[in-house]
Amino acid sequence: NIKFPKPSKTRLIAVANQKGGVGKTTTAVNLACALAEYGAHVLVVDMDPQGNASTALGVKRAQGMNTTYDVIEGRVSIEEAKQKNSHFKHLELVPASIDLSGAELELANVPERNTLLKQAIEEFLDQTKQRYDYVIVDCPPSLGLLVLNAMCAVHEMLIPVQAEYYALEGLQQLLHTISLVQQNYNSALMVSTMLITMFDRRTLLSREVYEEVKDHYPQILLKTTIPRSVKISEAPSFGQSVISYDPRGRAQFRTVKLPWRLQSGRPRY
Ligand code: ADP
Ligand code: MG
Numbered sequence: 001n002i003k004f005p006k007p008s009k010t011r012l013i014a015v016a017n018q019k020g021g022v023g024k025t026t027t028a029v030n031l032a033c034a035l036a037e038y039g040a041h042v043l044v045v046d047m048d049p050q051g052n053a054s055t056a057l058g059v060k061r062a063q064g065m066n067t068t069y070d071v072i073e074g075r076v077s078i079e080e081a082k083q084k085n086s087h088f089k090h091l092e093l094v095p096a097s098i099d100l101s102g103a104e105l106e107l108a109n110v111p112e113r114n115t116l117l118k119q120a121i122e123e124f125l126d127q128t129k130q131r132y133d134y135v136i137v138d139c140p141p142s143l144g145l146l147v148l149n150a151m152c153a154v155h156e157m158l159i160p161v162q163a164e165y166y167a168l169e170g171l172q173q174l175l176h177t178i179s180l181v182q183q184n185y186n187s188a189l190m191v192s193t194m195l196i197t198m199f200d201r202r203t204l205l206s207r208e209v210y211e212e213v214k215d216h217y218p219q220i221l222l223k224t225t226i227p228r229s230v231k232i233s234e235a236p237s238f239g240q241s242v243i244s245y246d247p248r249g250r251a252q253f254r255t256v257k258l259p260w261r262l263q264s265g266r267p268r269y
Contacts, residue, residue, distance in 0.1 A: 023197030
């Protein structure tokens with residue numbers, strides 16, 4: 001039994017990178033499960049119309065199911081939309097469905113369109129008396145309205161960076177967008193963490209990517225890297241995280257240590 005330091009306030013984290021396939025969903029889901037395994041209360045909000053986090057956490061889409069789409073359009077509360085996870089008692093998920101992709105256009109003229117998720121999460125945390133230790137938002141691969149909602153709703157951004165050629169491409173644009181959100185909508189927002197995913201220690205490229213990101217963002221890059229692993233990629237097809245799918249496997253997400261003492265003030269990029 002590993003002791004889990006409970007945060008005194010709910011930590012709100014968005015996992016974002018406008019590039020697809022870099023490991024956002026894998027990170028959001030497995031980190032959530034690792035934290036839940038330690039005994040934390042965790043809510044995952046699936047903000048991607050593809051619904052990959054929902055699938056990976058074992059939620060089968062059904063007609064009439066309440067989703068993130070209903071939550072941000074104000075039809076239901078998070079309380080009414082969240083679903084339990086069958087492997088971890090303290091893990092819950094607000095599932096997403098493809099109709100969420102229509103939200104960007106439908107909400108284009110709503111004045112408070114950027115803060116719909118923020119309002120829903122605040123209401124939920126008030127109602128549940130801050131019983132949740134973590135809220136983790138899985139973002140779609142874009143910098144559109146859904147991601148903006150996530151950035152307005154959280155305090156921390158976790159950016160997964162794939163150990164691949166062109167890894168840093170697009171990172172500047174992402175950080176620029178985050179700083180615009182800081183200036184205009186959410187002064188509490190900070191990039192707390194970067195995490196190298198699909199790391200292959202045998203390749204020079206992986207090590208080069210790690211070193212390059214470390215040179216640019218030394219304060220926020222985690223020492224832990226996520227290895228490329230067949231088990232990690234198989235787990236979602238069984239509606240599971242690698243935490244429950246491969247309980248005796250190499251530590252992977254269990255060893256991800258989120259920065260505990262957040263730096264005060266704005267991080268410099
Ligand atoms: P994103 O959410 O950024 O689009 P995903 O988390 O869905 O990215 O990952 C993209 C693909 O790569 C998925 O098929 C996933 O299973 C696979 N994948 C992610 N991380 C790993 C890893 N560490 N090892 C092997 N496959 C991985
Ligand atoms: Mg994804």
